[in-house]
Amino acid sequence: MPVQSYHTPDSWEGAVSALARDRAVPTAGGTDLVPLMRAGIADPDVLVDLRHLPDSGTIVAGDDGSLRLGAAVTLDAVAHHALVRAQFPALAEAAASVGSQPLRDVGTLGGNLCQRVRCWYFRGDHPCLRRGGTHCSAEIGENQYHAIFRTGGCVVAHPSDCAVALVALDATVHLRGPAGPRQVPAAGFLVPSSQRLDAESCLEPGEMVEAVSLPASAAGGTQFFHKQMQRAAWDFALVSIAAAKRRDGAVRLVLGGVANTPWRVTSSIEEDVASGGLSDDDIETLAQRALYDATPLAKNAYKLDLATALLCRAIARVSRD
């Protein structure tokens, strides 16, 4: 995997112009990009290291209680930053749950959002819709870790833990590219396979994640992230949940490991949870309503039970706090 040049721009303009070169790819910690190159999925001529850009490695509090995290902030820094832990613990817990300590020391928040999907057909040398194939091999093959909600032809579940928390916290993703800066809600950053198959995010060619911001309205309250894994640690989510009851009473419930993107339950269910006074039966009914549209694959029906259990626990906690 020979790369012709490696750039370390120290200005956003420099990064945009380096990424405009033919077969230029952004990188930060390299923890996902290097395996992608080894697998022949990424084949860059030019690598553009985004870790030296202004403010890319900082976490800055706004006067209004909001927080802005540069894309090159490491996952370990997100997990341990005092303000993130105090005001946005769901994100701190999600970052702390990613992989292993060495991975969190090097891997970045931007890289976590932009990592490619984890599917043995995609990462191996098998027919795969995302690699130009005509069908999704996982749909009829080994699909025990895949989605239970169908959002397109590819049945992969997105692996990012941080994305799940960011959707629950109404975060905004700040992008930079040849057309200038723009912002998208975290809920719209990752896109389903019905929308595109060449990537999992809404990034346009030459565009990069500059930062993520968390609004003051999502700070505090009751919030948490929980991830159910096959092993006790160092693993991707089978199913995860980020839940929040904000100080204004609004509730957010977002599942991970169940769809191409983080899966926010419908707002009418969140409103019912917010209204409180729920019996155990009410909680069970709401969890089942939230999963009504799920269509598990041949080998992952267990995810429906896991998601039900995580939802029941989360609803009980946020509705009774």
Ligand SMILES: Cc1cc2nc3c(=O)[nH]c(=O)nc-3n(C[C@H](O)[C@H](O)[C@H](O)COP(=O)(O)OP(=O)(O)OC[C@H]3O[C@@H](n4cnc5c(N)ncnc54)[C@H](O)[C@@H]3O)c2cc1C
């Ligand atoms: C063993 C292992 C276990 C893991 N476990 C988990 C887990 O439990 N949960 C989880 O969520 N993740 C997990 N991951 C994924 C891990 O979080 C990512 O590999 C890491 O966050 C990527 O960050 P990075 O800085 O190394 O990105 P890189 O590897 O440098 O880049 C990753 C991808 O993102 C692109 N990219 C990087 N930064 C930007 C940017 N600012 N703008 C646009 N594109 C960008 C690159 O082009 C590349 O395609 C695991 C990975 C490994 C190897």
